[in-house]
Amino acid sequence: MKTQLGKQGWQCILYNTQHFRVYEIQLTLNDHANHNIVFPYDALLFTAEGQVFIQSNLEEVSLKANQAVWVQHALPIRCVTISPITRLFVVVFLGQAKRSNPRFDRFASGTEDKKQHSNGTTQWTAKNKDVAKIDWHMFPALHQEPFYYLKASEQFILPVNTKDDLHIQLPRQSSQSVHDAGILIESGTTRRLINRSEKPITFLTIATPYPKQSRIIKLGRSS
Structure with a gap:
């Protein structure tokens, strides 16, 4: 079931298993350009389409399509699209709270x-x-x-x-x-x-x- 974020933006849970939960999020520049989220467990945020700024109280990084960041548990972040449409996938690893670095750890194909x-x-x-x-x-x-x-x-x-x-x-x-x-x-x-x-x-x-x-x-x- 989708939770609407404006008229064209939305968030939904795609999969919810014993080990992880997968969210899909769509943000639109002219409707719902930013979204505030926090997850209780360590997570991975992946940009599938568009370009987005990921902000915390420590830093801001820009992610293009096919780029990702590790996100520490309980870290409030703000996602701001700078493309007409941005699609994000967030994988939350249930029960995992081992990450101790509040800074984003960015990675992508071609750099690993x-x-x-x-x-x-x-x-x-x-x-x-x-x-x-x-x-x-x-x-x-x-x-x-x-x-x-x-x-x-x-x-x-x-x-x-x-x-x-x-x-x-x-x-x-x-x-x-x-x-x-x-x-x-x-x-x-x-x-x-x-x-x-x-x-x-x-x-x-x-x-x-x-x-x-x-x-x-x-x-x-x-x-």
Whole structure:
């Protein structure tokens, strides 16, 4: 259910699980340009569209699309859009209050640890082993990964620069497009992601708790 922030702005809870809560927020320049929020637990704020200023009593940072900040628990912040429309996703890690730095820790794809894999994919990783593993992935055209699962971590998957081209497939099922509001995958769920486009696409994944093991590849016939 959406909470209206003016006529065109709104906030809603997309997912609410044992480990995290995902909010989507839309701010509009001519209607509801700013929004004051505070979260009881450590959080991640990600800009999916537009540009926004994030302000606290200590500092102000500007975030463009595909950039993010860690936010300390109980820290009052103000989000001010400077674009006609700004879409934000906030992931609140329930029960986590370990972050002790009230300053924003900004990061983005292209600035984090980068890995280029032999299959043509590119991955940028922002690690916070107390909370979660954040990855940006860039798939080449028409790429599909093997079936895999995460043993004890939930995963939020969010398309970044694509619409309807990122697909997810579960074993013995047809693939389905991942909506631009993302999808939640429960721990232990086998799946694979597929780029249906003839161009590279980028998407974000957030896995929590931090995976003690990497992806576990499913061997054998899964489709």
